[in-house]
Amino acid sequence: MNFGRGRSVVLNVGGTRYSFSREVLKDFPLRRVSRLHGCLSEQDVLEVCDDYDRERNEFFFDRHSEAFGFILLYVRHGHLRFAPHMCELSFYNEMIYWGLECSHLDYCCQRRLDDRMSDTYTFYSADEPPAGDGAEAPPAAEGRKWLERMRRTFEEPTSSVAAQILATVSILFVIVSMVVLCASTLPEWRAAENRSVEEQSRYTADSVREPSGIIEAICIGWFTAECIVRFIISKNKCEFVKRPLNIIDLLAITPYYISVLMTVFTGENSQLQRAGVTLRVLRMMRIFWVIKLARHFIGLQTLGLTLKRCYREMVMLLVFICVAMAIFSALSQLLENGLDLGTKNKDFSSIPAACWWVIISMTTVGYGDMCPITVPGRILGGICVVSGIVLLALPITFIYHSFVQCYHEVKFRSARYSRSLSAEFLN
Numbered sequence: 001m002n003f004g005r006g007r008s009v010v011l012n013v014g015g016t017r018y019s020f021s022r023e024v025l026k027d028f029p030l031r032r033v034s035r036l037h038g039c040l041s042e043q044d045v046l047e048v049c050d051d052y053d054r055e056r057n058e059f060f061f062d063r064h065s066e067a068f069g070f071i072l073l074y075v076r077h078g079h080l081r082f083a084p085h086m087c088e089l090s091f092y093n094e095m096i097y098w099g100l101e102c103s104h105l106d107y108c109c110q111r112r113l114d115d116r117m118s119d120t121y122t123f124y125s126a127d128e129p130p131a132g133d134g135a136e137a138p139p140a141a142e143g144r145k146w147l148e149r150m151r152r153t154f155e156e157p158t159s160s161v162a163a164q165i166l167a168t169v170s171i172l173f174v175i176v177s178m179v180v181l182c183a184s185t186l187p188e189w190r191a192a193e194n195r196s197v198e199e200q201s202r203y204t205a206d207s208v209r210e211p212s213g214i215i216e217a218i219c220i221g222w223f224t225a226e227c228i229v230r231f232i233i234s235k236n237k238c239e240f241v242k243r244p245l246n247i248i249d250l251l252a253i254t255p256y257y258i259s260v261l262m263t264v265f266t267g268e269n270s271q272l273q274r275a276g277v278t279l280r281v282l283r284m285m286r287i288f289w290v291i292k293l294a295r296h297f298i299g300l301q302t303l304g305l306t307l308k309r310c311y312r313e314m315v316m317l318l319v320f321i322c323v324a325m326a327i328f329s330a331l332s333q334l335l336e337n338g339l340d341l342g343t344k345n346k347d348f349s350s351i352p353a354a355c356w357w358v359i360i361s362m363t364t365v366g367y368g369d370m371c372p373i374t375v376p377g378r379i380l381g382g383i384c385v386v387s388g389i390v391l392l393a394l395p396i397t398f399i400y401h402s403f404v405q406c407y408h409e410v411k412f413r414s415a416r417y418s419r420s421l422s423a424e425f426l427n
Contacts, residue, residue: 010058014065031099067094177219280329305406313395318393329354335377362388
């Protein structure tokens with residue numbers, strides 16, 4: 001600040017005075033307060049605050065004092081919650097004034113704000129400058145805003161009209177690719193292309209010129225371009241590569257280029273035709289494209305987030321099954337085949353063979369391809385089935401509650417971007 005006396009600055013918010021040093025204002029987390037440091041004249045100051053006392057170097061803000069107190073708690077401790085007995089929309093209005101967004105709120109308060117805004121049909125746009133900010137954004141800020149819009153367009157399908165169009169096109173490409181993949185395994189499809197089963201199993205240069213090869217190339221081109229653009233506009237390139245959905249994209253795209261390179265380098269060399277099995281596996285990895293739909297559907301996102309958060313419960317469930325499988329498979333093999341009671345069951349000739357029966361019994365699938373024939377074995381089978389029901393039900397409660405929580409989180413995020421889309425239509 002290039003005017004005023006003294007090294008301390010006083011902020012008077014709704015009658016409550018706060019004293020700060022000039023150095024603190026320079027990097028103050030609240031955008032409106034930090035703008036005071038760059039003011040060159042009293043006119044610039046009055047564009048930021050409501051009044052200014054030169055003698056006492058005191059800045060007056062006609063705002064809610066209690067709300068500002070809670071905002072300062074966020075500055076000091078990093079947690080922002082609603083002030084008690086204050087309307088959520090009014091507090092959010094104060095947040096916008098001081099330069100904060102709804103993402104700074106704790107998750108519980110974000111849900112309260114989301115419900116309140118949905119009830120009152122009030123739409124706020126995070127891209128709009130705070131009230132009273134008449135300064136024009138610099139080119140660097142405009143560039144960052146453009147990148148952020150691009151990120152939302154590619155990452156949040158409900159954030160804008162362009163994002164919805166892009167998501168729809170991506171879904172259509174996934175559906176077309178899956179239909180072609182399924183149809184290419186039909187005998188009628190192969191007959192129509194006048195190719196034998198052996199030729200179909202090898203990815204040759206001619207297949208690229210066929211209709212299925214052309215469709216596959218177009219889909220791969222779209223997915224590749226989409227992946228490259230998302231990588232370029234991402235904030236953190238290393239974090240981008242580590243994300244599960246991006247890894248799935250790479251797993252779905254890479255096999256195509258590996259197949260093409262192998263075809264280019266091997267051609268019709270008979271000595272390398274054994275690589276056809278590898279190429280079939282690589283082409284079948286296109287099934288991972290179905291998981292790309294998780295970017296556009298809340299249900300799949302909820303499932304992935306639940307599995308990520310409940311890995312301990314899933315491991316615990318796996319341990320339960322493995323322990324029970326070891327016990328029941330050993331006992332069933334002993335009762336059905338190991339005691340030599342004159343009624344040997346060849347299906348239970350070994351413990352590994354009995355493990356299959358234990359798995360389908362504990363999960364209550366019961367294919368019937370193998371079953372105990374002795375009385376002790378049938379009693380053990382009943383105990384195995386009941387134990388499986390109990391063991392599988394134990395972690396279900398934890399997984400269910402985590403699923404509900406994850407669903408609300410994903411739905412809240414989607415609803416927040418949907419409000420921005422609604423605001424775009426209104427404007």
